[in-house]
Amino acid sequence: MTVKPEKILLIGFGNPARADDGLGPALAEAIEAKNISGVTVDADYQLTIEDSAQVAEHNIVIFADASINGAEPFSFETIEAKEYDSFSSHSVEPAQVLALAENLFNSKAAGYILGIRGYEFDDFGSLISEKAKANLEKAVDFVEKLLKTKNFNKPQKTIACL
Amino acid sequence: MSKRVIIEPVTRVEGHGRVSLLLDENNKITQARFHVVEFRGFERFIQGRPYWEMPVIVQRLCGICPVSHHLAAAKAMDQIVGVDKLTPTAEKMRRLMHYGQMFQSHALHFFHLCSPDLLFGFDADPKIRNIIGVAAKYPELAVQGVMMRKYGQEIIKATAGKKIHGTGAIPGGINKNLSITERDVFLKDIKQMFDWSRSALNIAKDYTVKNLEKLKPFASFDSNHLSLVRSDGAMDLYHGNLRAITADGKKIFDQVDYTNYLDYISEEVKSWSYMKFPFIKSLGPQNGWYRVGPLARINTCDFIDTPEAEAARKEFMAVTNGKPNNITMAYHWARMIEILHSIEKINELLNDPDLQGTDLVVKGERRNEGVGLLEAPRGTLFHHYKINDNDQIVMANLIVSTTNNNEPFNRAIQKVVADHIDGVPEITEGLLNHIEVAIRAYDPCLSCATHAMGKMPLKVTLFDYQGNEIASKTKE
Structure with a gap:
């Protein structure tokens, strides 16, 4: 699939008060500071249904989340819209957001998920662990290059383990 | 066995x-x-933190209703900084934020969590009894839910500053007003929001009335009800005094200054749950448990001060001949009365020039204790803090809405099982x-x-x- 990346949305999600669960918002903050043309950056505790309306306004959406047991330092892959039979507004999955965007707003946005490997999820506190910070830095570099080159055709179904 | x-x-x-x-x-x-x-453990986590951080830090309690915690903590911090009355601009900006929160939260719940049950029936195949099923059969409803939620979220962003960790409410006031440009964005869509709110109310009302005999016993039981009410008995979701009534409407207490809540409310700890069990002290833990939230609020208030919601409240109360409604499934109808009330209040506030005022903060004489209560989407929310001479939190007690409904959850489940599933x-x-x-x-x-x-x-x-x-x- 070739997508012309005219409008790109990056959503970092997770709870910054639960240590490494804040990796998604931390990545969003770092990317937003770089002010890359054609890129909208958003952050929230979790994905919610109205994200589907925002997704529908873009050609490409990258969901950035912490990963409990994924590849180190991060994984990056395409996702397809998927309908689930148990919805929770507490934690709508990226594939569900894409499905809502398709079903409700006829969205054709291509979806990608960036899973940044974290290690500490049970502690209270806004500090990301040192190991996860190192993964975050690599993920930020990767996403920055991707957003600047806008080359979204290569990494489909690939895991990026730098 | x-x-x-x-x-x-x-x-x-x-x-x-x-x-x-x-x-x-x-x-x-x-x-x-x-x-x-x-295990939330938040009361311990925030000990030692400076008091002025509370309105921001407590939003981390919940990603769904952070605004309620933001405002309840800000109300408590108003007392810490010795402020009992905000400027009109500060109070109205906070109210706008709060009604935006109520609007989006109720919309999310109704359209995307509860409507599949109402539209397809409790026993429908879970493969269709979800929001995708609603989107397929009732696409206009699913879109309405998303757009109403978005509208409320945008109000929050405009009043609190941002979606995560908003900073709008500060001890003694607010840090921004609403510009004319921001106001006009919301006014442009307000008619649509009214129409959709009325439509949602009708869905909830029609469903309840049509299925009344089936719903009356479902998960239902008699209970006390508790909420804040205004000094004249009106529903007030942002501020008021505590009122508790029995299942048949007798007042247990009324117009209680909420800073004295500990004289009236206590909490029981049970070994099997991290969630405490609040109860009305004068009735004891066995009989003093109560319900909060939309159903309780409609039951406890004397009237609603916006015309369309008041008309809807009268219809609601007529079902039980003016007595409190103890039908659990009537929560949905009550919630939609509140969504209409919220958009009426949002409209009222958007047309009030005080929102463009520049007098944002009041200062007072510092105190060592503060209590802040409000009616969050799910019910009465209590925030109580004590600080030391170094401005650090030394005690925090939070009774969140869901905790207030702890015993009713158990009652509802037991009733369902006893009535419908027992023997299986x-x-x-x-x-x-x-x-x-x-x-x-x-x-x-x-x-x-x-x-x-x-x-x-x-x-x-x-x-x-x-x-x-x-x-x-x-x-x-």
């Missing part, structure tokens, strides 16, 4: 919960427990559906947990009385 049936987590509620049912040797229900398996020893889809529908009526929020990739299955496990697993069912 007893068997213990455990269901975890409950889907389509906010956060994770677990239900265990204790059956006797004849598979009759003897006990229902709604467990909260997360296995975990059926029907059992799951009915329990979920009962719990969802309360729109419980069990506080945010880590939700990173790889979690959130629905696991159903059957244990015998000795804790041995004898059956398990997982729903991804």
